Amino acid sequence: MISNPYFLNVVRFALLVLVQVLVFNRLNFFGFINPMVYILFLYWYPIKENRAAFIGLGFLLGIAIDFFSDNMAIHAASTITIAYMRPAIMRFVFGVNFEFQSFKLSNTTRVQQITFLALLIVVHHLVFFTLEIFSLANFLLILKKVFATGIATLILCLLFGSLFSVRKE
Amino acid sequence: METSNNVTSYFGLDQENQKLMEENKLLRKMLFNNTAGDSMVLDSVQRTYTINTGKVIKNSFANPRNYITINKGKKDSVRPDMGVITSKGILGIVENTSNHFATVQSILNDKSNINAKIKNTDHFGSLVWDMKRYNVVQLVDIPRLVPLTIGDTIVTGGMSSIFPEGIPIGTIQKFDLNTSKSFYSIDVFLFNDMTNIKNVYIVNNEYRKEVQELENLTETDDK
Numbered sequence: 001m002i003s004n005p006y007f008l009n010v011v012r013f014a015l016l017v018l019v020q021v022l023v024f025n026r027l028n029f030f031g032f033i034n035p036m037v038y039i040l041f042l043y044w045y046p047i048k049e050n051r052a053a054f055i056g057l058g059f060l061l062g063i064a065i066d067f068f069s070d071n072m073a074i075h076a077a078s079t080i081t082i083a084y085m086r087p088a089i090m091r092f093v094f095g096v097n098f099e100f101q102s103f104k105l106s107n108t109t110r111v112q113q114i115t116f117l118a119l120l121i122v123v124h125h126l127v128f129f130t131l132e133i134f135s136l137a138n139f140l141l142i143l144k145k146v147f148a149t150g151i152a153t154l155i156l157c158l159l160f161g162s163l164f165s166v167r168k169e
Numbered sequence: 170m171e172t173s174n175n176v177t178s179y180f181g182l183d184q185e186n187q188k189l190m191e192e193n194k195l196l197r198k199m200l201f202n203n204t205a206g207d208s209m210v211l212d213s214v215q216r217t218y219t220i221n222t223g224k225v226i227k228n229s230f231a232n233p234r235n236y237i238t239i240n241k242g243k244k245d246s247v248r249p250d251m252g253v254i255t256s257k258g259i260l261g262i263v264e265n266t267s268n269h270f271a272t273v274q275s276i277l278n279d280k281s282n283i284n285a286k287i288k289n290t291d292h293f294g295s296l297v298w299d300m301k302r303y304n305v306v307q308l309v310d311i312p313r314l315v316p317l318t319i320g321d322t323i324v325t326g327g328m329s330s331i332f333p334e335g336i337p338i339g340t341i342q343k344f345d346l347n348t349s350k351s352f353y354s355i356d357v358f359l360f361n362d363m364t365n366i367k368n369v370y371i372v373n374n375e376y377r378k379e380v381q382e383l384e385n386l387t388e389t390d391d392k
Contacts, residue, residue, distance in 0.1 A: 028231050031230070032303070
């Protein structure tokens with residue numbers, strides 16, 4: 001049962017939402033850094049799955065976080081953006097390899113994995129903070145928040161990634 | 170939400186007790202040193218401000234637009250546009266109310282704009298927030314002829330008809346002239362620790378409606 005991909009993704013979804021709203025949304029590190037570890041769901045999600053379903057799941061994940069964070073669906077907006085852009089980012093990072101049937105995330109190099117994750121985070125945070133602050137007069141503030149929160153998210157995602165890594169046999 | 174708040178509120182009891190004790194001490198000092206005696210008349214005709222107490226059940230300070238939820242609402246006659254303060258200083262203005270709860274637009278909000286002045290003078294300006302640090306807000310539109318010193322106290326002004334005059338806000342941390350070189354832009358370090366708030370007071374100005382009606386009348390006459 002544990003190896004059933006549907007079951008695994010449902011558990012992952014629920015646990016990531018819980019850990020995000022109960023722990024990381026209240027972190028307020030340095031007064032403003034709240035890492036968004038739920039991006040890992042989109043990083044881990046199987047590549048060969050139906051794209052429409054993936055985008056739908058991205059939306060559900062975002063709106064689930066929004067329900068608990070009192071903002072106007074900006075998590076949903078930014079998550080759906082990276083769900084849409086994930087194939088393009090993967091093609092950019094992994095090259096043509098990504099098109100082959102035998103492609104697996106665990107077979108790629110560490111650098112490629114980190115670049116892929118970092119690009120997801122940067123795009124997500126750019127959309128998120130642009131919508132949250134919603135004024136280009138504060139562009140530097142947006143960049144500062146993207147940078148600081150992005151670093152924190154990346155570090156925590158890498159830690160979570162190595163903690164729950166897929167067994168390599 | 171109330172249950173979880175009930176549980177978590179136990180963790181801060183010590184600190185809250187300390188704060189309330191300090192305030193009691195201050196009030197007692199004022200009471201014992203009251204030279205006017207006990208002949209102060211407090212009937213309902215002369216009373217301008219009424220006070221209600223409440224507790225914060227949700228606080229936020231990391232967003233560009235922060236709102237605080239308190240556990241008093243319509244049933245406790247809390248209405249929009251009442252002021253909310255703590256024992257240390259100003260907190261925000263009531264935005265919306267439901268039967269048992271109210272949301273407060275924090276001074277740490279992009280849209281917040283509150284009349285404030287330098288203590289013991291009548292030079293007033295607007296209190297706004299630049300969304301950067303949770304313990305610093307900005308006081309703008311103070312003319313450059315005003316003598317300023319770092320450490321001066323900033324208090325609420327009497328023009329808003331929301332807050333009484335003289336509620337403490339913070340001290341001057343830094344001041345610069347703005348781009349037009351005719352007004353100061355002042356960084357104010359808040360007295361309140363906005364990350365650690367529990368007990369609040371809701372201030373109601375009984376004459377707010379009257380003042381507003383009068384001002385509206387004058388404005389419509391002007392057109």
